[in-house]
Amino acid sequence: MRIGGSSPYPNFSALQHFPGVELPPDFEPRNVDKRRTARIFKEAIATEPKHGCLAPLGDGKTCGKTAIKSHTVGLSRELAAIADHDNRVCGAKLKMSAMFDVGNGSFEDICVKQASAFPGFCNTHDTEIFRPIDDEPWNGSDQHKFLLAYRALCNELYAKFTNVESVMPASIRNAEAAVRDRLIEWNKGELLGLKESLRDKHSMDARLLAGDFQCDSHVVSHGVNFPLRVAGIFVPEFDYYDQCLYDLSNYSKPVHPVSVCTLTTKDDVLGIYVALDDTLELNKYMKSLRSVTRDDPRAFFAQSCFENFEQVYFSSVWWNSLRERHRIGIEARFESSGPGNRIHGMTLDPMFRFI
Numbered sequence: 001m002r003i004g005g006s007s008p009y010p011n012f013s014a015l016q017h018f019p020g021v022e023l024p025p026d027f028e029p030r031n032v033d034k035r036r037t038a039r040i041f042k043e044a045i046a047t048e049p050k051h052g053c054l055a056p057l058g059d060g061k062t063c064g065k066t067a068i069k070s071h072t073v074g075l076s077r078e079l080a081a082i083a084d085h086d087n088r089v090c091g092a093k094l095k096m097s098a099m100f101d102v103g104n105g106s107f108e109d110i111c112v113k114q115a116s117a118f119p120g121f122c123n124t125h126d127t128e129i130f131r132p133i134d135d136e137p138w139n140g141s142d143q144h145k146f147l148l149a150y151r152a153l154c155n156e157l158y159a160k161f162t163n164v165e166s167v168m169p170a171s172i173r174n175a176e177a178a179v180r181d182r183l184i185e186w187n188k189g190e191l192l193g194l195k196e197s198l199r200d201k202h203s204m205d206a207r208l209l210a211g212d213f214q215c216d217s218h219v220v221s222h223g224v225n226f227p228l229r230v231a232g233i234f235v236p237e238f239d240y241y242d243q244c245l246y247d248l249s250n251y252s253k254p255v256h257p258v259s260v261c262t263l264t265t266k267d268d269v270l271g272i273y274v275a276l277d278d279t280l281e282l283n284k285y286m287k288s289l290r291s292v293t294r295d296d297p298r299a300f301f302a303q304s305c306f307e308n309f310e311q312v313y314f315s316s317v318w319w320n321s322l323r324e325r326h327r328i329g330i331e332a333r334f335e336s337s338g339p340g341n342r343i344h345g346m347t348l349d350p351m352f353r354f355i
Contacts, residue, residue, distance in 0.1 A: 036174050036175075036176075039170075039174045040167075040170045040171050040174045041170075043166075043169075043170035043173070043174070044166045044167045044170040044171075045166075047165065047166045047169070047170065048162060048166050049158075049161045049162055049165045049166060050119075051064070051067075051158075051161060052064040052065055052066060052067050052122070053065045053066070053067050053120070053121045053122035053125050054067075054120050054121060054154050054157070054158070054201075055121055055122070055125035055129060056205035056206075056208060056209055058209060060202065063121075063122055063125055065122040065124075066122060067119035067120055067121055067122055068119065068121065068122065068123050068126060069113075069117040069118065069119060070117065070118060070119070070120040070121050070126050070130075070151070070154075070155075071115070071116050071117055072116040072118065072151055072152055072155040072231040072232070072311060073115065073116040073229050073230065073231045073261075073262070073311065073313060074133070074134055074263075074264075075112060075113070076134070077134065077263070077264050078229045078262060078263070078264050078313075079112040079115055079116070079229060079313060080112065081229070081264045081269075082227060082228075082229055082313065082314060082315040082318075083112050083315075084315070084316050084317065087111060087112045087113075088109045088110060088111055088112065088316065089109070089110055089112055089115055089229075089313045089314065089315065089316065090107050090108070090109060090110070090313065090314050090315070090316045090319050091107060091108070091110045091115055091311070091312065091313045091314070092106055092107055092108075092310045092311070092312065092334070093106065093107065093108050094310060094311075106331045106334050106335055107319070107331070109316060110313070115313055116155070116231065116311050116313065118154075118155050118158045118159075119158070120151075120154045120155060120158055121154075129147065129150075129208070130147055130151060132144055132147060133147045133148055133151075133263065137265070138263055138265045138270070140219065141213070142213040142214050142215055142217070143213040144263070145213070145215055145217045145219075145272055145274050146204075146207070146208075146213040146215055146274070147213075148231065148259065148261040148263065148272055148274065149204075149215070149233070149259035149261070149274040149276060150204050150208060151231065152231045152232050152233050152259045152260075152261055153197065153200055153201060153204060153233055153257075153259065153276065154201065155231070155232075155311070156197055156232070156233050156257075157194075157197045157198065157201050160190065160193055160194040160197050161194065163190045163194075164187070164190050164191060164194050168183065168186070168187045168190055171183055172184060172187065188251075189248075192251055196254065196255060199254075200256070200257065200276050200277070203276075203277070204276070215274050215275065215276075216274070216275040216278065216282070216283070216286055217272065217273060217274045217275070218272075218273040218286060218289055218290055218293070219270055219271070219272050219273075220270065220271040220272075220273075220293050220297040220301060221268050221269075221270060221271075221297070222262075222268070222269045222270065222271055222297065222298045222301060223268065223269065223298070224267050224268055224269060225269075226262075226269035226298060226355075227314050227315040227318035227319075227355065228262065228301075228302055228305055228312060228313070228314045228355070229262045229264075229269075229312075229313045229314070230260060230261065230262055230305045230309055230311065230312045230313070231259075231260075231261040231262070231311060232259070232260060232261075232308065232309035232310075232311050232312075233257040233258065233259045233260070233276065234257055234258060234260070234308040234309065235248065235255045235256070235257045235258075236258055236281070236282070236285040239284050239285045239287075239288035239289075240285075240288035240289060240291065240292045241288050243284065243288075245281040245282075245284060245285060246281060255281075256275075256276060256277040256279050256281065256282055257276050258273055258274065258275055258276065258282060258285060258286075259272075259273070259274045259276060260272070260273055260301075260304065260305070260308070260309070261274075271297070271301040273286065273289060292348075296348055296352075296353060298355055299348055299352040299353045299355060300348055300352075302352045302355040303333070303348060303349055303352045306330055306333050306334045307333060307334070322354065326351050326354055329349075329351045330351065333349065
């Protein structure tokens with residue numbers, strides 16, 4: 001199964017949901033040897049990839065200079081709009097320790113300076129490349145949409161580098177025998193996912209350098225009080241007519257992703273979908289998307305965010321204002337979704353109408 005996401009840390013409790021990956025019936029993440037976990041963490045940190053700035057220079061080369069912490073979800077424009085008085089937002093638990101933190105909730109308060117941050121670009125390229133979407137007013141241009149998608153893709157690529165080069169090798173070396181073979185199967189999907197993300201990055205690099213920003217996109221207005229912010233990419237297994245588009249367990253057929261990002265303006269919060277390639281499958285997805293977002297666009301967008309992305313952030317004021325049953329329902333949806341275990345029915349869950 002092609003797996004991985006904007007968190008570089010796999011959720012071991014989800015391993016059982018993937019084809020070819022079966023855990024022993026008595027496996028319990030909370031009971032994993034803490035010393036073993038500490039070794040995995042220590043080795044993963046020590047071997048964390050340092051590819052440097054991912055900005056393209058041409059001829060397949062990248063800048064490579066020391067990268068700063070870039071924000072996939074913009075700090076001043078996006079996260080600041082939903083932060084509380086302590087400059088914190090709510091988001092998924094993405095630290096490595098969360099792999100074994102089962103049953104204690106999916107979300108926590110996060111400092112805005114840490115939320116969605118990844119070492120993707122040097123200061124010069126982070127400023128130069130993304131100035132239009134960080135500092136300039138939204139103008140609806142293909143350039144703005146392309147840059148949002150490009151930054152989300154680079155974050156995904158970094159997460160996959162981290163998984164393949166750091167987390168998974170450390171996990172496999174230190175895993176119990178009963179789990180090791182399953183992790184090796186899991187890693188096959190990680191390697192394929194990395195290969196496909198590199199393919200998409202090289203394609204978008206060439207377009208960025210050429211100034212070719214044309215893309216198939218869809219923009220939805222959510223209103224100024226929309227409480228969620230997100231930036232990520234995912235492969236749509238199904239369209240909104242419940243037609244299968246991609247079988248992620250079929251390694252012989254390439255897949256192509258869609259990016260989903262928010263952008264905050266003075267009087268609106270926009271949800272922006274961008275197809276990262278021109279394929280029949282993505283064309284079908286975008287067509288079905290346009291049909292369902294005519295009604296309940298906020299609810300469909302929110303449902304998609306919690307089903308497909310780990311890097312979704314939201315206002316703590318909004319979260320605490322929800323009824324407990326809605327918070328429980330959203331967390332359950334967040335935990336039970338994902339490749340290989342996604343809720344295939346694309347019908348809107350009524351609880352998302354409260355967003």
